[in-house]
Amino acid sequence: MELDGEPGEDVGGRRxxxxxxxxxxxxxxxxxxxEDARRSGYVLVTLWHGELLLLVRVRGRDCxxxxxxxxxxxxxxxxxxxxxxxxxxxxxxxxEKLRFLGYATTSLGPERRVLVGAVFGAEVAGAPGRFTANDEISEVRWWDGVEALPRLQTVDTHLAALTRENRPR
Known part of the structure; x- marks a missing residue:
């Protein structure tokens, strides 16, 4: 998987x-x-099926x-x-099968609100589960890291690439 999302302009004094x-x-x-439950404002999951990473398309953000x-x-x-x-x-x-991978510090939107989130990872060996579209998520995709996806959240895919070496196998 290629590392997407090149570093940009300084955000709050950080590159x-x-x-x-x-x-x-x-x-x-x-x-x-x-791992410290009190430190997290949100969570993310890097779920792998072989070399494929599970991504969701969020309706409200179309991302x-x-x-x-x-x-x-x-x-x-x-x-x-x-x-x-x-x-x-x-x-x-x-x-108990989710592996704690670390904490991501992100800046959100133009107001530059900064949050810290716990990142977990897992590997699924069998056939992927069944997805049913809901009010929040319109679709899911097992992404190969190469396919061009519209409005790909490159912050998340970069984070997945950073955690890949530590992913559960």
Whole structure:
């Protein structure tokens, strides 16, 4: 998979690792911290099927990105990752099978709000699950890293490439 989203202009004094649609920027990826549920404002999941990465097309943003989202009250980041993956894609990966990969620091939109999110990864060996379109996600795709997709969130694909060497096998 190619690394998309070349570093862009400074954001809050930091040079982003990648930039993408909707003025999003990946400011940092910390793969050395221990998992800490209190540190996460959101979660992302890199789910692999062989060499293919699972992406979702979010209706409200009309953008291809990694499955994930916000934590619900009382939920750990790991629980949120498993739930968001199931809700958004139909893929079921037990919490204990999700591997914590690190924390992504992102800047969102023109207001430059900065959030820290936990990134988890897993590998599915069997046939991918069934997806049913819903109010949030219009479609899913197992992406080969080469196919051109309209409005690809290059921040997410860059993050997936950074975590690839640590992905579960």
């Amino acid at each position: 982003p690792l990648a930039t993408g649609p909707r003025q999003m920027a990946l400011l940092d990826f910390d793969r050395h911290s221990a 291809w990105e990694l499955p994930g989202g916000r934590l619900e009250p009382g939920e750990t980041a790991r629980q949120a990752a498993a739930r968001e993956l199931r809700e958004e894609t139909g893929e079921f990966v037990p919490e």
